[in-house]
Amino acid sequence: MTSNKPTGWGGAPESQLAPLMRLVDFVLIYAALWLPTYARGETWDQRAWTAATIAGVLFMLMGQSLQLYGSDRGMRLKRELVRAWGGWFAGVVPMLLFLLFISKSSEDYSRVVVTIWFVLTPILISFWRTAMTLTLRELRARGYNTRAAAIVGMTELGEELARRMQAVPSLGLRVHGFYDDRSDDRCHPIPESVGTRKGFLRDVVDAARRGEVNLIYIALPLRAEPRINQLLRELSDTTASVYLAADFFAFDLLHARWGTLGGLPTISLHETPFYGVDGWLKRMEDIFLGSLILLIIAVPMLVIGICVKVTSPGPALFRQRRYGLNGEVIDVLKFRSMTVTEDGAEIKQATKNDTRVTKIGAVLRRWNLDELPQFFNVLEGSMSIVGPRPHAVAHNELYRKKIQGYMLRHKVKPGITGWAQVNGWRGETDTLEKMEKRIEHDLDYIRNWSLLWDLQIVVMTVVGSRARRNAY
Secondary structure, eight states: OOOOSOOSGGGOOHHHHHHHHHHHHHHHHHHHHHHHHHHTTOOOOHHHHHHHHHHHHHHHHHHHHTTSSOTTOOOOHHHHHHHHHHHIIIIIHHHHHHHHHHHTOGGGSOHHHHHHHHHHHHHHHHHHHHHHHHHHHHHHHTTSSOEEEEEEOOSHHHHHHHHHHHHOGGGOEEEEEEEOSSOGGGSOOOOTTTOOEEEOHHHHHHHHHTTOOSEEEEOOOGGGHHHHHHHHHHHTTSOOEEEEOOOOTTSOOBSOEEEEETTEEEEESBOOSOOTHHHHHHHHHHHHHHHHHHHHHHHHHHHHHHHHHHHSSSOSEEEEEEEOGGGOEEEEEEEOOBSOOOOSSOOOOOOTTOTTBOHHHHHHHHTTGGGTTHHHHHHHTSOEEESOOOOBHHHHHHHTTTSTTGGGGGGSOOEEEOHHHHTTOOSOOOSHHHHHHHHHHHHHHHHTOOHHHHHHHHHHHHHOSGGGTTOO
16 A cells, blocks of 8 residues: 655655756856856857856766765755755866866866856855755655654664654654564663654554555664564565665774675675765866966975975975775875985874974974975875875874774875874873774765865865974
8 A cells, every 4th residue: 555645846855856856956057158258249169168168067977976966865955055065165166267277278268157157056055955945845745755664673763763764854754663583681772852652563554555654664683683573474465665774883884885796785884984986076076176286386385395304404294104095005295394314114293392303393383384296195095185184104003902993094095284283292202092093084085075174174284283283
Protein backbone atom coordinates (compact mmCIF):
# COMPACT_ATOMS: atom_id res chain seq x y z
CA MET A 1 0.00 0.00 0.00
CA THR A 2 1.04 3.59 -0.47
CA SER A 3 0.19 6.91 1.09
CA ASN A 4 -3.15 8.40 0.11
CA LYS A 5 -1.72 11.93 0.01
CA PRO A 6 -1.57 13.76 -3.34
CA THR A 7 1.54 13.10 -5.38
CA GLY A 8 3.61 15.39 -7.55
CA TRP A 9 6.95 17.12 -7.80
CA GLY A 10 6.36 18.76 -4.42
CA GLY A 11 6.99 15.42 -2.78
CA ALA A 12 9.89 14.33 -4.94
CA PRO A 13 13.00 13.24 -3.10
CA GLU A 14 15.96 15.54 -3.48
CA SER A 15 17.80 12.98 -5.61
CA GLN A 16 15.09 13.55 -8.24
CA LEU A 17 15.31 17.34 -7.89
CA ALA A 18 19.10 17.45 -8.33
CA PRO A 19 19.03 17.37 -12.18
CA LEU A 20 16.42 20.15 -12.19
CA MET A 21 18.54 22.24 -9.84
CA ARG A 22 21.62 21.80 -12.01
CA LEU A 23 19.68 22.75 -15.14
CA VAL A 24 18.13 25.88 -13.63
CA ASP A 25 21.45 27.02 -12.12
CA PHE A 26 23.09 26.58 -15.52
CA VAL A 27 20.35 28.54 -17.28
CA LEU A 28 20.52 31.35 -14.70
CA ILE A 29 24.27 31.74 -15.26
CA TYR A 30 23.56 32.27 -18.97
CA ALA A 31 20.65 34.61 -18.19
CA ALA A 32 22.74 36.71 -15.81
CA LEU A 33 25.22 37.38 -18.64
CA TRP A 34 22.61 37.80 -21.37
CA LEU A 35 20.58 40.44 -19.47
CA PRO A 36 23.33 43.10 -19.15
CA THR A 37 24.60 42.26 -22.63
CA TYR A 38 21.14 42.92 -24.10
CA ALA A 39 20.46 45.96 -21.88
CA ARG A 40 23.66 47.68 -23.05
CA GLY A 41 22.95 46.91 -26.69
CA GLU A 42 25.99 44.67 -27.09
CA THR A 43 26.21 41.56 -29.22
CA TRP A 44 25.75 38.08 -27.79
CA ASP A 45 28.45 36.19 -29.67
CA GLN A 46 30.69 33.16 -29.38
CA ARG A 47 32.76 34.82 -26.64
CA ALA A 48 29.67 35.19 -24.45
CA TRP A 49 28.65 31.57 -25.07
CA THR A 50 32.15 30.42 -24.14
CA ALA A 51 32.35 32.49 -20.95
CA ALA A 52 28.89 31.42 -19.76
CA THR A 53 29.58 27.75 -20.53
CA ILE A 54 32.90 27.76 -18.67
CA ALA A 55 31.26 29.51 -15.71
CA GLY A 56 28.42 26.99 -15.71
CA VAL A 57 30.75 24.00 -15.75
CA LEU A 58 32.90 25.49 -12.97
CA PHE A 59 29.83 26.19 -10.84
CA MET A 60 28.56 22.64 -11.35
CA LEU A 61 31.92 21.31 -10.13
CA MET A 62 31.95 23.71 -7.19
CA GLY A 63 28.35 22.81 -6.37
CA GLN A 64 29.19 19.11 -6.38
CA SER A 65 32.06 19.71 -3.96
CA LEU A 66 29.92 21.96 -1.75
CA GLN A 67 27.07 19.39 -1.74
CA LEU A 68 24.61 21.73 -3.44
CA TYR A 69 23.32 18.89 -5.63
CA GLY A 70 23.73 15.79 -3.47
CA SER A 71 20.77 13.53 -2.85
CA ASP A 72 19.14 14.12 0.53
CA ARG A 73 21.42 17.07 1.13
CA GLY A 74 19.86 17.86 4.49
CA MET A 75 21.16 21.42 4.32
CA ARG A 76 19.45 24.49 5.74
CA LEU A 77 18.57 27.24 3.26
CA LYS A 78 20.87 29.84 4.83
CA ARG A 79 23.84 27.50 4.71
CA GLU A 80 22.97 26.50 1.15
CA LEU A 81 22.93 30.15 0.01
CA VAL A 82 26.19 30.91 1.81
CA ARG A 83 27.83 28.00 0.00
CA ALA A 84 26.39 29.09 -3.35
CA TRP A 85 27.70 32.65 -2.93
CA GLY A 86 31.03 31.41 -1.62
CA GLY A 87 31.42 28.90 -4.44
CA TRP A 88 30.71 31.60 -7.02
CA PHE A 89 32.88 34.41 -5.65
CA ALA A 90 35.64 32.32 -4.09
CA GLY A 91 35.85 29.69 -6.82
CA VAL A 92 34.24 30.53 -10.14
CA VAL A 93 34.98 34.28 -10.38
CA PRO A 94 38.71 34.03 -9.53
CA MET A 95 39.11 31.13 -11.95
CA LEU A 96 37.36 33.06 -14.75
CA LEU A 97 39.57 36.10 -14.14
CA PHE A 98 42.63 33.86 -14.13
CA LEU A 99 41.61 32.27 -17.44
CA LEU A 100 40.99 35.71 -18.97
CA PHE A 101 44.42 36.82 -17.80
CA ILE A 102 46.41 33.87 -19.13
CA SER A 103 44.47 33.84 -22.43
CA LYS A 104 45.03 37.61 -22.83
CA SER A 105 41.38 38.03 -23.80
CA SER A 106 40.17 40.31 -20.99
CA GLU A 107 39.95 43.25 -23.41
CA ASP A 108 37.38 41.32 -25.47
CA TYR A 109 34.76 41.64 -22.74
CA SER A 110 32.94 44.71 -21.44
CA ARG A 111 34.03 45.35 -17.85
CA VAL A 112 30.58 46.73 -17.00
CA VAL A 113 28.80 43.67 -18.39
CA VAL A 114 31.18 41.25 -16.67
CA THR A 115 30.87 43.07 -13.33
CA ILE A 116 27.06 42.99 -13.50
CA TRP A 117 27.21 39.32 -14.49
CA PHE A 118 29.39 38.45 -11.51
CA VAL A 119 26.99 40.16 -9.09
CA LEU A 120 23.71 39.17 -10.74
CA THR A 121 24.41 35.44 -10.99
CA PRO A 122 24.39 34.59 -7.26
CA ILE A 123 21.40 36.90 -6.75
CA LEU A 124 19.34 35.01 -9.34
CA ILE A 125 20.46 31.65 -7.98
CA SER A 126 19.54 32.76 -4.45
CA PHE A 127 16.06 33.89 -5.53
CA TRP A 128 15.44 30.62 -7.36
CA ARG A 129 16.68 28.37 -4.56
CA THR A 130 14.78 30.35 -1.92
CA ALA A 131 11.57 30.17 -3.95
CA MET A 132 12.01 26.44 -4.53
CA THR A 133 12.70 25.74 -0.85
CA LEU A 134 9.74 27.80 0.37
CA THR A 135 7.45 26.21 -2.21
CA LEU A 136 8.52 22.70 -1.22
CA ARG A 137 8.11 23.58 2.44
CA GLU A 138 4.58 24.87 1.88
CA LEU A 139 3.54 21.91 -0.27
CA ARG A 140 4.88 19.40 2.22
CA ALA A 141 3.29 21.28 5.12
CA ARG A 142 -0.03 20.66 3.36
CA GLY A 143 0.73 16.96 3.14
CA TYR A 144 1.72 16.71 -0.52
CA ASN A 145 3.46 13.35 -0.46
CA THR A 146 5.27 14.00 2.80
CA ARG A 147 6.83 10.67 3.63
CA ALA A 148 6.40 8.99 7.00
CA ALA A 149 9.67 7.51 8.27
CA ALA A 150 9.84 4.78 10.89
CA ILE A 151 13.08 4.27 12.79
CA VAL A 152 13.96 0.74 13.88
CA GLY A 153 16.25 0.88 16.88
CA MET A 154 16.09 3.15 19.92
CA THR A 155 19.77 3.99 19.68
CA GLU A 156 21.96 7.06 19.64
CA LEU A 157 22.07 6.76 15.85
CA GLY A 158 18.27 6.49 15.69
CA GLU A 159 17.87 9.67 17.73
CA GLU A 160 20.32 11.51 15.47
CA LEU A 161 18.38 10.40 12.38
CA ALA A 162 15.14 11.74 13.84
CA ARG A 163 16.71 15.04 14.81
CA ARG A 164 18.04 15.60 11.30
CA MET A 165 14.65 14.82 9.77
CA GLN A 166 13.07 17.43 12.04
CA ALA A 167 15.82 19.99 11.49
CA VAL A 168 15.44 20.03 7.70
CA PRO A 169 11.76 20.27 6.64
CA SER A 170 12.75 20.38 2.97
CA LEU A 171 13.57 16.68 3.19
CA GLY A 172 9.84 16.04 3.42
CA LEU A 173 10.23 13.40 6.13
CA ARG A 174 7.95 13.01 9.16
CA VAL A 175 9.11 10.86 12.07
CA HIS A 176 6.39 8.23 12.46
CA GLY A 177 7.97 6.68 15.55
CA PHE A 178 10.56 4.27 16.95
CA TYR A 179 10.42 0.47 17.03
CA ASP A 180 12.62 -1.83 19.13
CA ASP A 181 12.31 -5.35 20.61
CA ARG A 182 14.34 -4.49 23.70
CA SER A 183 12.87 -3.27 26.98
CA ASP A 184 12.96 0.46 27.68
CA ASP A 185 15.73 0.14 30.28
CA ARG A 186 18.03 -1.42 27.64
CA CYS A 187 17.29 1.21 25.00
CA HIS A 188 18.85 4.59 24.44
CA PRO A 189 16.47 7.19 25.97
CA ILE A 190 14.66 9.14 23.24
CA PRO A 191 13.21 12.56 24.21
CA GLU A 192 9.48 12.89 23.52
CA SER A 193 10.18 15.97 21.41
CA VAL A 194 12.16 13.75 19.04
CA GLY A 195 9.77 10.82 18.81
CA THR A 196 7.86 8.15 20.68
CA ARG A 197 8.04 4.40 20.81
CA LYS A 198 5.40 2.81 18.59
CA GLY A 199 6.04 -0.84 19.29
CA PHE A 200 8.21 -3.86 18.51
CA LEU A 201 9.82 -4.94 15.23
CA ARG A 202 6.78 -6.98 14.24
CA ASP A 203 4.69 -3.81 14.64
CA VAL A 204 6.73 -1.85 12.07
CA VAL A 205 6.05 -4.64 9.55
CA ASP A 206 2.32 -4.32 10.21
CA ALA A 207 2.55 -0.52 9.88
CA ALA A 208 4.29 -0.90 6.52
CA ARG A 209 1.63 -3.35 5.30
CA ARG A 210 -1.10 -0.88 6.28
CA GLY A 211 0.68 1.89 4.36
CA GLU A 212 1.28 3.98 7.50
CA VAL A 213 5.02 4.33 6.79
CA ASN A 214 6.80 4.99 3.50
CA LEU A 215 10.39 4.63 4.62
CA ILE A 216 12.03 2.50 7.29
CA TYR A 217 15.47 3.36 8.65
CA ILE A 218 17.19 0.51 10.48
CA ALA A 219 19.43 2.00 13.19
CA LEU A 220 20.30 -1.15 15.10
CA PRO A 221 23.84 -2.00 16.26
CA LEU A 222 25.97 -3.96 13.80
CA ARG A 223 25.92 -6.97 16.13
CA ALA A 224 22.15 -7.28 15.56
CA GLU A 225 22.66 -8.90 12.14
CA PRO A 226 20.25 -11.84 12.79
CA ARG A 227 17.44 -9.45 13.79
CA ILE A 228 18.15 -7.23 10.79
CA ASN A 229 18.02 -10.18 8.39
CA GLN A 230 14.76 -11.43 9.89
CA LEU A 231 13.24 -7.94 9.64
CA LEU A 232 14.30 -7.58 6.00
CA ARG A 233 12.67 -10.91 5.13
CA GLU A 234 9.39 -9.77 6.68
CA LEU A 235 9.56 -6.30 5.09
CA SER A 236 10.02 -7.89 1.66
CA ASP A 237 6.26 -8.50 1.81
CA THR A 238 5.66 -4.71 1.84
CA THR A 239 6.35 -1.81 -0.54
CA ALA A 240 8.15 0.33 2.04
CA SER A 241 11.63 1.63 1.16
CA VAL A 242 14.18 0.29 3.64
CA TYR A 243 17.50 1.93 4.53
CA LEU A 244 20.29 0.62 6.75
CA ALA A 245 21.84 3.41 8.80
CA ALA A 246 24.98 1.58 9.88
CA ASP A 247 25.96 2.26 13.49
CA PHE A 248 29.53 3.49 13.06
CA PHE A 249 29.48 5.70 16.17
CA ALA A 250 31.82 3.22 17.84
CA PHE A 251 34.46 3.75 15.15
CA ASP A 252 36.88 6.63 14.71
CA LEU A 253 36.04 7.37 11.07
CA LEU A 254 38.01 9.54 8.68
CA HIS A 255 35.93 10.75 5.73
CA ALA A 256 33.93 7.55 5.37
CA ARG A 257 32.01 6.94 2.15
CA TRP A 258 30.20 4.13 0.38
CA GLY A 259 31.62 2.39 -2.65
CA THR A 260 31.65 -0.90 -4.52
CA LEU A 261 34.33 -3.44 -5.36
CA GLY A 262 33.40 -5.74 -8.21
CA GLY A 263 29.75 -5.10 -7.46
CA LEU A 264 30.13 -5.76 -3.73
CA PRO A 265 29.19 -2.83 -1.44
CA THR A 266 32.00 -1.47 0.72
CA ILE A 267 32.50 1.50 3.01
CA SER A 268 35.80 3.25 3.49
CA LEU A 269 36.57 3.98 7.15
CA HIS A 270 39.83 5.88 6.65
CA GLU A 271 39.98 7.80 3.38
CA THR A 272 41.18 11.07 1.88
CA PRO A 273 38.56 13.73 1.11
CA PHE A 274 40.33 14.57 -2.13
CA TYR A 275 38.91 12.09 -4.62
CA GLY A 276 37.04 12.76 -7.85
CA VAL A 277 35.88 16.34 -8.32
CA ASP A 278 37.14 17.41 -4.90
CA GLY A 279 40.67 16.29 -5.73
CA TRP A 280 40.59 18.25 -8.97
CA LEU A 281 39.25 21.36 -7.21
CA LYS A 282 41.90 21.12 -4.49
CA ARG A 283 44.66 20.93 -7.09
CA MET A 284 43.19 23.84 -9.07
CA GLU A 285 43.04 25.87 -5.85
CA ASP A 286 46.72 25.15 -5.20
CA ILE A 287 47.81 26.03 -8.73
CA PHE A 288 45.70 29.18 -8.96
CA LEU A 289 46.44 30.61 -5.51
CA GLY A 290 50.03 29.38 -5.55
CA SER A 291 50.78 31.06 -8.89
CA LEU A 292 49.06 34.29 -7.83
CA ILE A 293 50.83 34.46 -4.48
CA LEU A 294 54.24 33.71 -6.03
CA LEU A 295 53.76 36.60 -8.45
CA ILE A 296 53.03 38.89 -5.52
CA ILE A 297 55.86 37.73 -3.25
CA ALA A 298 58.60 37.21 -5.85
CA VAL A 299 60.41 40.48 -5.06
CA PRO A 300 59.99 40.21 -1.26
CA MET A 301 61.36 36.65 -1.43
CA LEU A 302 64.42 37.89 -3.30
CA VAL A 303 65.00 40.56 -0.65
CA ILE A 304 64.56 38.03 2.16
CA GLY A 305 67.00 35.63 0.52
CA ILE A 306 69.65 38.35 0.23
CA CYS A 307 69.14 39.41 3.86
CA VAL A 308 69.48 35.82 5.11
CA LYS A 309 72.63 35.30 3.07
CA VAL A 310 74.46 38.49 4.11
CA THR A 311 73.51 38.49 7.82
CA SER A 312 74.79 35.01 8.74
CA PRO A 313 76.98 32.31 7.21
CA GLY A 314 75.25 29.54 5.33
CA PRO A 315 72.78 29.12 2.46
CA ALA A 316 69.68 31.31 2.07
CA LEU A 317 67.54 28.26 1.33
CA PHE A 318 67.72 24.73 2.64
CA ARG A 319 65.75 21.53 2.26
CA GLN A 320 64.24 19.49 5.07
CA ARG A 321 62.95 15.94 4.79
CA ARG A 322 59.31 15.63 5.78
CA TYR A 323 56.53 13.07 5.46
CA GLY A 324 54.12 13.92 2.66
CA LEU A 325 51.04 12.29 1.15
CA ASN A 326 50.71 8.62 2.18
CA GLY A 327 53.76 8.94 4.42
CA GLU A 328 56.23 9.33 1.55
CA VAL A 329 59.33 11.40 2.30
CA ILE A 330 59.48 14.78 0.50
CA ASP A 331 61.97 17.66 0.49
CA VAL A 332 60.48 20.90 1.83
CA LEU A 333 62.02 24.28 0.98
CA LYS A 334 62.52 26.94 3.67
CA PHE A 335 64.47 30.12 4.23
CA ARG A 336 67.23 29.40 6.73
CA SER A 337 66.31 30.97 10.06
CA MET A 338 68.92 29.27 12.26
CA THR A 339 72.67 29.01 12.38
CA VAL A 340 72.25 25.25 11.77
CA THR A 341 70.25 23.22 9.25
CA GLU A 342 69.37 20.08 11.19
CA ASP A 343 67.76 17.24 9.29
CA GLY A 344 69.05 14.09 10.92
CA ALA A 345 67.67 11.26 12.99
CA GLU A 346 67.39 13.58 15.99
CA ILE A 347 66.08 17.13 15.68
CA LYS A 348 65.70 19.63 18.49
CA GLN A 349 62.59 21.77 18.16
CA ALA A 350 62.93 25.55 18.28
CA THR A 351 62.19 26.97 21.72
CA LYS A 352 61.55 30.46 23.05
CA ASN A 353 64.74 32.55 22.99
CA ASP A 354 66.52 29.75 21.11
CA THR A 355 70.15 30.82 20.57
CA ARG A 356 70.27 28.98 17.24
CA VAL A 357 67.73 31.39 15.70
CA THR A 358 69.34 34.32 13.88
CA LYS A 359 68.08 37.88 14.30
CA ILE A 360 66.45 37.97 10.90
CA GLY A 361 65.35 34.38 11.41
CA ALA A 362 63.33 35.41 14.45
CA VAL A 363 61.43 37.92 12.32
CA LEU A 364 60.88 35.38 9.56
CA ARG A 365 59.59 32.75 11.97
CA ARG A 366 57.36 35.22 13.79
CA TRP A 367 55.53 36.14 10.56
CA ASN A 368 55.82 32.69 8.89
CA LEU A 369 58.00 34.21 6.16
CA ASP A 370 60.55 31.40 6.38
CA GLU A 371 57.94 29.13 4.77
CA LEU A 372 57.34 31.25 1.64
CA PRO A 373 59.58 29.04 -0.58
CA GLN A 374 57.14 26.19 0.05
CA PHE A 375 54.87 27.71 -2.60
CA PHE A 376 57.30 26.08 -5.05
CA ASN A 377 56.51 22.77 -3.33
CA VAL A 378 52.82 23.54 -3.87
CA LEU A 379 53.23 24.12 -7.61
CA GLU A 380 55.44 21.04 -7.86
CA GLY A 381 52.64 19.01 -6.26
CA SER A 382 54.23 17.67 -3.07
CA MET A 383 52.38 20.14 -0.81
CA SER A 384 49.12 22.09 -0.64
CA ILE A 385 48.53 25.65 0.49
CA VAL A 386 46.24 24.36 3.27
CA GLY A 387 46.76 21.08 5.08
CA PRO A 388 48.42 19.58 8.15
CA ARG A 389 51.86 21.11 8.65
CA PRO A 390 54.69 18.69 7.77
CA HIS A 391 56.68 17.37 10.72
CA ALA A 392 60.29 16.26 10.76
CA VAL A 393 60.76 12.58 9.94
CA ALA A 394 62.27 12.00 13.39
CA HIS A 395 59.21 13.54 15.07
CA ASN A 396 56.86 11.42 12.97
CA GLU A 397 58.57 8.23 14.08
CA LEU A 398 58.39 9.39 17.70
CA TYR A 399 54.75 10.51 17.85
CA ARG A 400 53.22 7.78 15.68
CA LYS A 401 54.02 5.43 18.58
CA LYS A 402 52.46 7.70 21.19
CA ILE A 403 49.33 9.17 19.56
CA GLN A 404 46.55 6.99 18.17
CA GLY A 405 45.73 7.94 14.58
CA TYR A 406 48.80 10.14 14.16
CA MET A 407 49.64 8.83 10.69
CA LEU A 408 46.10 9.53 9.39
CA ARG A 409 47.14 13.16 8.94
CA HIS A 410 49.18 11.89 5.99
CA LYS A 411 46.03 10.92 4.06
CA VAL A 412 46.35 14.42 2.52
CA LYS A 413 49.25 16.53 1.33
CA PRO A 414 50.97 18.65 3.99
CA GLY A 415 50.18 22.36 3.86
CA ILE A 416 51.92 25.70 4.26
CA THR A 417 49.23 26.58 6.78
CA GLY A 418 46.52 24.57 8.47
CA TRP A 419 43.59 24.47 10.87
CA ALA A 420 45.85 23.64 13.83
CA GLN A 421 48.18 26.55 13.09
CA VAL A 422 45.49 29.24 12.81
CA ASN A 423 44.14 28.05 16.18
CA GLY A 424 47.51 28.51 17.84
CA TRP A 425 48.63 24.86 17.90
CA ARG A 426 52.04 25.39 16.38
CA GLY A 427 55.61 25.82 17.57
CA GLU A 428 57.22 23.80 20.32
CA THR A 429 55.41 20.67 21.49
CA ASP A 430 57.07 20.28 24.89
CA THR A 431 54.16 18.18 26.15
CA LEU A 432 52.32 15.28 24.56
CA GLU A 433 49.02 17.13 25.05
CA LYS A 434 50.12 19.92 22.69
CA MET A 435 50.87 17.47 19.91
CA GLU A 436 47.59 15.65 20.56
CA LYS A 437 45.67 18.93 20.15
CA ARG A 438 47.53 19.60 16.91
CA ILE A 439 46.65 16.16 15.56
CA GLU A 440 43.04 16.58 16.72
CA HIS A 441 42.74 19.77 14.64
CA ASP A 442 44.48 18.15 11.65
CA LEU A 443 42.04 15.23 11.60
CA ASP A 444 39.09 17.58 12.12
CA TYR A 445 40.20 19.43 8.98
CA ILE A 446 40.41 16.20 6.97
CA ARG A 447 36.98 15.01 8.14
CA ASN A 448 35.20 18.28 7.35
CA TRP A 449 37.19 19.73 4.45
CA SER A 450 35.59 22.14 2.02
CA LEU A 451 36.97 24.66 -0.44
CA LEU A 452 35.43 27.53 1.52
CA TRP A 453 37.09 26.30 4.70
CA ASP A 454 40.45 26.38 2.91
CA LEU A 455 39.88 30.02 1.99
CA GLN A 456 38.84 30.82 5.56
CA ILE A 457 42.08 29.29 6.86
CA VAL A 458 44.13 31.33 4.36
CA VAL A 459 42.45 34.55 5.55
CA MET A 460 42.95 33.59 9.22
CA THR A 461 46.62 32.93 8.50
CA VAL A 462 47.10 36.43 7.10
CA VAL A 463 45.02 38.49 9.54
CA GLY A 464 44.59 36.27 12.62
CA SER A 465 46.77 36.67 15.69
CA ARG A 466 46.53 33.00 16.70
CA ALA A 467 48.46 31.95 13.60
CA ARG A 468 51.53 33.70 15.03
CA ARG A 469 51.10 32.38 18.56
CA ASN A 470 54.07 30.27 19.73
CA ALA A 471 56.01 31.30 16.60
CA TYR A 472 59.66 31.40 17.60
